[in-house]
Amino acid sequence: MSEALPRKPKLEGLEQKWAERWEADGTYRFDRASSREEIYSIDTPPPTVSGSLHVGHVFSYTHTDLIARFQRMRGREVFYPMGWDDNGLPTERRVQNYFNVRCDPHAQYEPDLEVEPGGDGPPRMVSRPNFVELCLKLTGEDEQAFEDLWRRAGLSVDWSMTYTTIGEPAQRVAQLSFLDELGKGLIVHQAAPTLWDVGFRTAVAQAELEDREIGGAFHRLRFPNPGGDDVEIETTRPELLAACVAMVAHPDDDRYRPLFGQTVRSPVFGAPVPVHGHPLADPEKGTGIAMVCTFGDINDVTWWRELGLPVRPIVAPDGTIAPAEWGSEPFTADDPERAQRAYDQIAGQRIEGARKKMVELLREDGTLVGEPSPIKHAVKFFEKGDRPIEIVTSRQWFVRTMDYRDEFIARGREIDWHPPYMRARFDDWVRGLTGNWCISRQRFFGVPFPVWYPLGADGETDFESPILAGRESLPVDPSTDVPPGYEAGQRDQPGGFTADMDVMDTWATSSLSPQIAGGHPDDPDLFARVFPMDLRPQAHDIIRTWLFSTVVRSHFDHDTAPWRNAAISGWILDPDRKKMSKSKGNVVTPMGLLEQYGSDAVRYWAANGRPGADTAFDEGQMRIGRKLAVKLLNASRFVLGMPATAGGAVTEPVDLSLLARLETVVAAATAQLENYEYTAALERVETFFWFFCDNYLELVKDRRYGSRGDGPAVSADATLRVGLSACQRMFAPFLPFVAEEVWSWWQEGSVHRAAWPTPEEIREAAGPRPGDADMLQLAAAVLREVRKAKSEANLPLRTSARSVEVAASEPHAALIAQVSDDLREAGVAEELRVVPG
RNA sequence: GCGCGGUUAGCUCAGUUGGCUAGAGCACCUGCCUUACAAGCAGGGGGUCGCUGGUUCGAGUCCAGCACCGCGCACCA
Numbered sequence: 059m060s061e062a063l064p065r066k067p068k069l070e071g072l073e074q075k076w077a078e079r080w081e082a083d084g085t086y087r088f089d090r091a092s093s094r095e096e097i098y099s100i101d102t103p104p105p106t107v108s109g110s111l112h113v114g115h116v117f118s119y120t121h122t123d124l125i126a127r128f129q130r131m132r133g134r135e136v137f138y139p140m141g142w143d144d145n146g147l148p149t150e151r152r153v154q155n156y157f158n159v160r161c162d163p164h165a166q167y168e169p170d171l172e173v174e175p176g177g178d179g180p181p182r183m184v185s186r187p188n189f190v191e192l193c194l195k196l197t198g199e200d201e202q203a204f205e206d207l208w209r210r211a212g213l214s215v216d217w218s219m220t221y222t223t224i225g226e227p228a229q230r231v232a233q234l235s236f237l238d239e240l241g242k243g244l245i246v247h248q249a250a251p252t253l254w255d256v257g258f259r260t261a262v263a264q265a266e267l268e269d270r271e272i273g274g275a276f277h278r279l280r281f282p283n284p285g286g287d288d289v290e291i292e293t294t295r296p297e298l299l300a301a302c303v304a305m306v307a308h309p310d311d312d313r314y315r316p317l318f319g320q321t322v323r324s325p326v327f328g329a330p331v332p333v334h335g336h337p338l339a340d341p342e343k344g345t346g347i348a349m350v351c352t353f354g355d356i357n358d359v360t361w362w363r364e365l366g367l368p369v370r371p372i373v374a375p376d377g378t379i380a381p382a383e384w385g386s387e388p389f390t391a392d393d394p395e396r397a398q399r400a401y402d403q404i405a406g407q408r409i410e411g412a413r414k415k416m417v418e419l420l421r422e423d424g425t426l427v428g429e430p431s432p433i434k435h436a437v438k439f440f441e442k443g444d445r446p447i448e449i450v451t452s453r454q455w456f457v458r459t460m461d462y463r464d465e466f467i468a469r470g471r472e473i474d475w476h477p478p479y480m481r482a483r484f485d486d487w488v489r490g491l492t493g494n495w496c497i498s499r500q501r502f503f504g505v506p507f508p509v510w511y512p513l514g515a516d517g518e519t520d521f522e523s524p525i526l527a528g529r530e531s532l533p534v535d536p537s538t539d540v541p542p543g544y545e546a547g548q549r550d551q552p553g554g555f556t557a558d559m560d561v562m563d564t565w566a567t568s569s570l571s572p573q574i575a576g577g578h579p580d581d582p583d584l585f586a587r588v589f590p591m592d593l594r595p596q597a598h599d600i601i602r603t604w605l606f607s608t609v610v611r612s613h614f615d616h617d618t619a620p621w622r623n624a625a626i627s628g629w630i631l632d633p634d635r636k637k638m639s640k641s642k643g644n645v646v647t648p649m650g651l652l653e654q655y656g657s658d659a660v661r662y663w664a665a666n667g668r669p670g671a672d673t674a675f676d677e678g679q680m681r682i683g684r685k686l687a688v689k690l691l692n693a694s695r696f697v698l699g700m701p702a703t704a705g706g707a708v709t710e711p712v713d714l715s716l717l718a719r720l721e722t723v724v725a726a727a728t729a730q731l732e733n734y735e736y737t738a739a740l741e742r743v744e745t746f747f748w749f750f751c752d753n754y755l756e757l758v759k760d761r762r763y764g765s766r767g768d769g770p771a772v773s774a775d776a777t778l779r780v781g782l783s784a785c786q787r788m789f790a791p792f793l794p795f796v797a798e799e800v801w802s803w804w805q806e807g808s809v810h811r812a813a814w815p816t817p818e819e820i821r822e823a824a825g826p827r828p829g830d831a832d833m834l835q836l837a838a839a840v841l842r843e844v845r846k847a848k849s850e851a852n853l854p855l856r857t858s859a860r861s862v863e864v865a866a867s868e869p870h871a872a873l874i875a876q877v878s879d880d881l882r883e884a885g886v887a888e889e890l891r892v893v894p895g
Numbered sequence: 896g897c898g899c900g901g902u903u904a905g906c907u908c909a910g911u912u913g914g915c916u917a918g919a920g921c922a923c924c925u926g927c928c929u930u931a932c933a934a935g936c937a938g939g940g941g942g943u944c945g946c947u948g949g950u951u952c953g954a955g956u957c958c959a960g961c962a963c964c965g966c967g968c969a970c971c972a
Contacts (some may be wrong), residue, residue: 067931269971276972292972306972344972355971436971482899486968598966629966666908670900672965674907678921681934688934696931741909745919752936759931842938849926849938856929 063698063803067691069656069684072795077209085808086214090584092135099588100126101572101621102215103596103604104141104223107200108148113675114597116211116648118627120664122595123213124736125625127791129592130214131814137588139219139575140208144197145504146223146564147258147442153192153503158182161189161502163537163559186502186537193503194224207649212657212794214810221574223567224503228574229533232567233508235615236455237526244458244614245497247521251352251359252496254450255440256377256409260500261454263563264493265603268441275430276344279420281305281331283322289314289333290427292344294435296420297412298351300327300382300389300401301372306361307347309335314347324349325425326400326416327384328392334365353449355438356492373448375500379404379412409445453521455507455560456494459610463488469609472619473594476734477670480598480626484609487602495607497566504561508534510541517552525555569607572620594621598628598670625734628672651680658793659683665792668737686744687796690789693751694800697778700762702804706772707825710761711876712837713777714829716754720746720781721820722831727788728814736791743788750781753838760883780823784815830873837877840864844885859887868894 080086100122105115122138130136154160158177165185173182173192184192201222208215221228239245252261274294281289289305302324307314317333324331331349338360339348350361352369361367368388374380382401385394400419404412420426438447459466466488475481498507508527512520525541527534536557540546548554567574572591577584590612596604605624612620651660655677662683667673708714723746730739758774783805790797790809801809821828844862848855862885866874874881875892882890 294972340970340972343970346972348972350972357970357972438971477900479899483967486898490968492969601967668908671908676907676921679907682920685934689932692932692935694931699931738909741919751931755931756936845937846939852926854927854929855937856927 063695067695067799069658069687069691069796072799073210073212073652073657076795076798077212080214080808080810081209081217083808085810086130086136086138086216088137088139088216088219089135090587092587094587096133096135097137097587097592098126098129098134099137099576099591099593100139101575101591101594101608102138102140104143104221104568104571105204106146106148107142107144107197107204108152109200111204111207111648113646113648113651114630116207116651116660117630117664117667117673118595118597119208119213120211120661121625121627121667121669121736122593123211123661124665124791125593125595125731125734126214127794127810128731128736128814130810131787131790131812133813136214137219137575137591138215139221140205140213140215140217141220141571141575142197142201142204142222143564143568144193144201144222144224145561145567147260147499147501149193149197150189150501150503151442153189153196154181156196157192159184159189159192161186163502189502197222197224207652210649210652210657212661214794219575223564223571223574224505226533227577227580228567228570229505230580231570231573231578232505232562233527233532233534234529234579235570235573235611236562236566237508237529237532239457239614240526242614246456246458246494247453247524248456249451249453249521250456251362251449251451252454253438253440254375254448254452255443255445256373256375256448257443257445258440258501259375261450261452261496261498262440262443262447263496263565264491265487265495265565265606266441267438267447269436270439271434272437272446273432274435274437275432277417277420277430278345278427279325279349280425280427281322281324281349282425283317283320285320286317289317289322289347290345291347291349293349293354294433295351295354295413297379297404297409297416298354298372299324299349299416299420300329300379300404301351301353301370302329302331302349303352303367303370303388304350304361304365305331305333305347306336306339306350306365307333308339308341309337311335311339311341311346313341323392326419326423327397329390329397330392334361336361336365352451355449359449369451371451373409373450375450375452377445377448378406378408381405409448454496455498456496457566457610459491459495460493462610462613463491465613466606466609469613469619473621474623476623476625477668480601480624480670483598483601484605487606495610497563498560499563500559501561504564505533505567506535506537506561507558508532508536509558510536510544510555511558513550513552513554513556515552519556524558565603565607568604569611571608572612573615589616589620590618591621593623593625595625595627598626601626623734626670628667628670631672631674646675651677655680655684656687656795658687658796661792661794662686662740665736665740669734683793686747687793689751690747690786690793690796690800693747693755694782694786694803696755697782698804700775702779703772703775706776708773708776708780708823709825710770710773710777711829712757712833712880713773714824714827715831715833715837716750716777716781716829717820717824718829718831719749719834720784721817721824724784724788724815724820725817728816731791739788740792743785743792747785747789749838750785753841754781754834757834757837757841757877757880757884761880765883766879776823780820784820787812787815832870833873833877836866836870836874837881840874840881841885844881844887856886859885861889861891862887864890864892866892866894 126138157173160181162183163186167185167187276292277296318335321330321332370388384397391397404415470484510525576588659680663679727739727742761770762774764771871892
């Protein structure tokens with residue numbers, strides 16, 4: 059039975075009431091028995107569980123939910139899981155701060171370790187298993203808070219399918235994919251110059267870099283040339299002078315061409331430095347000739363590789379200047395002792411200190427030309443780091459993306475992008491890749507590589523013959539599991555084995571979210587029904603990371619694009635049009651907004667952000683959304699408050715006119731939602747609904763009360779109910795709580811499982827004689843004029859006018875005449891005449 | 896430097912293949928306790944559609960150039 063009609067309906071309490079009911083009834087439960095054609099599958103972004111969700115999350119996740127709810131009402135079985143991205147650096151950093159601990163991978167596991175939050179003093183060192191336990195503990199708490207928020211916001215997720223990126227299934231998928239790609243030669247293990255964050259002491263990927271403007275200075279250095287003129291270069295990084303292995307100028311640069319093939323000396327150290335020509339050198343920059351250091355930036359790597367230069371590394375993984383021994387390769391110098399004395403003064407220092415010292419040494423040496431001139435320049439940072447990126451040679455796992463860029467771009471063209479122009483960002487990124495995708499991180503809370511290495515009799519690690527875990531044993535943790543063919547006691551012993559201690563980058567796991575969510579590889583039946591997925595919703599700032607990497611893995615592992623559609627949401631901006639900052643986002647908590655305005659109202663605001671468009675945070679829109687929700691309550695109560703005239707036929711021309719208009723609204727809103735234009739659809743429905751309330755409803759009110767007998771009353775009532783039903787259903791994706799409430803007053807079952815209205819359905823209610831959509835427009839115009847006259851006379855609208863005369867053209871007059879009784883009653887006129895004119 | 900998006904009312908934004916007097920909401924002003932809703936309803940004022948030129952019977956819409964804002968990519972000796 060439907061519920062009793064409340065006397066004074068309210069929004070308060072609807073969220074809790076219906077969230078509980080939906081959970082109890084399994085309203086959003088995914089029915090896996092459905093066929094692939096019936097299923098609509100969503101590759102939900104697993105939010106990073108490292109603190110709290112902010113308003114922007116509610117914004118973009120609502121967009122996805124709008125689509126999910128629409129598709130569900132269209133009859134699709136919606137596969138809509140939630141995932142939590144709990145592995146990775148953000149969690150580690152949060153755990154470090156929250157518990158004041160650091161991970162020592164060589165420490166012993168303490169089974170009953172209790173760590174309290176907070177605590178002053180130096181961080182406590184804990185073993186990797188203990189550290190992971192703390193990560194799991196904290197993310198577990200966060201995940202519960204996130205779920206509560208999502209339920210409150212009305213996401214129609216099937217919570218029984220929730221996954222985490224550190225969970226066992228995710229680890230299995232990630233390790234399996236790794237082994238597959240390794241087997242196909244798509245993943246390689248290489249010692250190579252790698253982007254390196256000295257703060258976190260880990261390799262990072264190109265996709266995780268960002269530019270930041272910082273202060274620096276140009277230093278002009280003179281390189282003595284025993285065989286000719288000295289050479290001057292400009293550099294912002296004089297502390298790398300000891301790592302200088304060459305100089306390069308453009309091959310066509312006449313100023314430097316005579317030097318090619320000569321060897322100059324580095325100042326202070328007196329190291330021989332050959333001069334080369336290379337087209338990457340820009341005659342316009344600095345003095346037109348550059349020093350090549352191993353390694354100052356990506357250009358250095360290119361020159362080093364293409365010119366076959368030696369590596370003279372001086373930056374240690376922790377960002378200090380490493381010790382070096384001059385007089386032995388590759389640290390050669392004319393006077394090794396002098397070089398060593400100079401070097402010892404910078405060794406052990408951090409970059410910044412070494413730079414200062416180096417300038418002093420250069421000044422004493424007389425090879426600093428003029429004074430350093432301060433500049434502001436953009437420098438690459440790891441996006442989560444706080445010191446500039448260094449390039450450090452280390453052994454890492456790489457996915458060979460460089461050789462397949464054209465194929466990725468082709469995959470991108472198989473996807474429908476919403477909005478379409480977002481594909482250009484994907485193309486730009488793929489074309490601009492400069493190196494393979496480094497997926498190994500020297501961190502702890504992540505998916506380990508399922509790899510060990512044999513140790514030679516001398517204890518040396520044999521990286522060339524990795525021992526791989528068997529597929530059936532996955533997931534494995536090589537730091538605790540023993541490789542096939544070995545005993546536990548052989549760990550780290552000569553002739554034994556050692557574990558690969560790295561973990562995968564978080565994107566290496568989340569790039570497999572469709573596979574993880576879809577149950578691959580353990581549940582091939584489910585996977586076949588949901589993959590490739592219908593929709594990937596996500597924000598535009600992670601096109602280069604999450605979107606790109608998912609395309610890569612799907613292409614390599616399944617030879618397909620991972621989804622048919624990618625819906626890219628914009629950002630939330632402050633009212634002053636700046637990107638909403640973390641601090642502000644924390645002041646305005648999502649839960650606070652949901653409580654203050656109601657979830658439907660916040661969703662209404664979110665729905666006004668079109669795909670791809672950055673949207674201002676606007677509480678005014680939430681107030682409007684709330685107003686709309688209240689209106690839906692009241693209008694529903696009014697229409698349903700009168701006894702139903704069961705099976706009544708729509709007979710009055712003006713009623714048919716309303717249905718004619720409704721039919722076009724349904725058709726348009728449906729088409730727009732099918733095309734992911736939810737904002738336009740909402741506006742369409744909303745406009746109709748206000749027209750329905752302010753004009754149609756007012757027009758037929760008296761007739762519905764029976765002013766002209768039963769037949770006309772029945773026609774009005776039937777029309778009101780058809781219109782209300784359609785509006786309630788079309789609002790359901792946007793305002794799920796209030797829509798469900800008003801639906802429950804007179805219908806069986808959830809509105810969210812009700813059929814989306816169709817033009818055919820409306821036409822059927824109208825019967826054999828279609829209405830004229832213009833008629834109601836004209837009637838509304840007349841009504842407006844009457845109201846205006848009364849308003850300008852400062853009269854109450856219910857004041858009775860003696861006579862109203864409407865002048866209209868012939869065809870219009872005929873239409874208006876058919877509404878004249880309703881108009882007379884609604885306009886409160888004793889007489890209404892329509893005259894041609 | 897290459898590319899993408901934007902510029903319409905005080906604010907936030909619609910405006911489809913070129914076509915009636917350029918729209919909505921908010922804000923503002925005026926009026927109305929009207930039996931669904933005063934957290935409501937009705938009415939009103941408000942725009943040189945960024946600039947310049949072009950195509951056209953007709954341009955917010957199409958073309959060219961420019962300016963400014965935002966973003967992506969690259970460069971950053």
